Amino acid sequence: MASLTIISPCNSSSSSLSSSSSSLFAGSSLSHKTVGYNQSRSRTCASNSFKCNLPQPVDIGNGKPTVPIVNERTLPKFLESARMETSVNRNGAKLKVFSGTANPALSQEIAWYMGLELGKINIKRFADGEIYVQLQESVRGCDVYLVQSTCPPANENLMELLIMVDACRRASAKNITVVIPYFGYARADRKTQGRESIAAKLVANLITEAGANRVLACDLHSGQSMGYFDIPVDHVHCQSVILDYLASKTISSDDMVVVSPDVGGVARARSFAKKLSDAPLAIVDKRRHGHNVAEVMNLIGDVKGKVAVMVDDMIDTAGE
Template sequence: MGLNLGKINIKRFADGEIYVQLQESVRGDDVYLVQPTGPPANENLMELLVMIDACRRASAKSVTAVIPYFGYARADRKTQGRESITAKLAANLITEAGADRVLVCDLHSGQSMGYFDIPVDHVSGQHVLLDYLASKKINSNDLVVVSPDVGGVARARAFAKKLSDAPLAIVDKRRHGHNVAEVVNLIGDVKGKVAVMLDDMIDTAGTISEGAALLHKEGAKEVYACSTHAVFSPPAIERLSSGLFQEVIVTNTIPLAQKDFFPQLRVLSVANLLGETIWCVHGGCSVSNLFQ
């Protein structure tokens, strides 16, 4: 964006409490706080809330929470009795802290935008992934886009349409618990093709790794894993670097530690995507037109 980063002092007290002090005046300014709420989710969410409160109390004209990765987004409905819908709770906290609007990238499910009682701008990291895949110059006749589960079919279909209108395949699985998946069947043809597996996030990599093993078994010559959010909870690194994938392509919506890098990993930046969107929001322009 060609701007200097605002100065802020964030520290922890001995008991773990978060302290925030702005190091420059924001009175009458439009403030954009960039903070993914990824691992450690609780720490980063609380830090965001305290930063919003600090800006509000410093008389900022408006506060926009720019959340490249929205933690707790998977808890967006009740699948069993007596469960919490934590995505709604997190949205309430951000709203009550004083945010005027939210900018998020690839929510786990689009309906989560409705959990916020303030305007939400939802952008997709798929544009960054598509640009990179286009640079690989893979023959369009060899491509097939694969959804690692039935729930991601709409996302994969839209991605396939933009990727030379590639055919679609679906991995059918049964989930027996959190972070536990069992692959059952493959719907579609991948024999002799370059398979691009697309998901919104990679957490423990169980789903996408089991899917990749099935694709190789069904005759795929190469498998690429694409995801906006690299959560990478253990044992994700071991699974992703096991030789199943030609490349694992992610974005930097979640900052990765140096120990999380491996030879097949490609990390793409969403800086331009978010920067252009912020300019549109700030100037009162259409965000959707930015991605036409």
């Protein structure tokens, strides 16, 4: 998942925008405001600055809503023109969207965009931590989309997703697509030492065996994770959403520098810099001494007095 941290030199404060862990997609602490994206939006570039007109963010509200979730809101104005005109796919199967507890606000916006109400589902936890899932409406013959990130708590959210898939399969859904904005365990995609598990493959097997027919994931840690699934995988990128967010800040490209937090992310950072009026690039040279432990050795590039935009596939500890 694309993640980004913006560091302003004015007040030495930083803010994070992350499709994996913050305000865009499926984070462990989702902000109550999310950034919408509309392809009809215009972006104008003049001199060395860039800007675009963005609608006001949708105010979903803080707190974890109880389930079943029923949409009683009116559609935001900026989504009116973007709504799908029908909730039936080309094959005549009815579309239904259900939300897990990881990111109900994102699920709500997806349902709005599709012109649907979120499906009614009862998800609860027993005293010993076991998860109970019951669909409260029929999905027989339907194309079902389950929106659930496997962000922290990763194990709990993953198990919830698997049980949701199983419930849909046993309820005779025609097709089950799992939408995973943040795909947990993606870092365990290969062996770096002897006797290690390749957990990304294990998770792919679990989702497939539970009964999913298709997976939609955002900005995977590595593209090879798609090959671990025996079912189709749609790998979407969130770069355009983040670029629009940055464009709304109307920061001159002369005052901005795109920073790659490590050598492995240089290609990603360079792609961002190119689309931000060829903003300059800086690279952090660091060494890892263990999980979540890194030491910065060198900083290649000039960041003094500039707004640093740090781009990575995920924000886990952010160096804390």
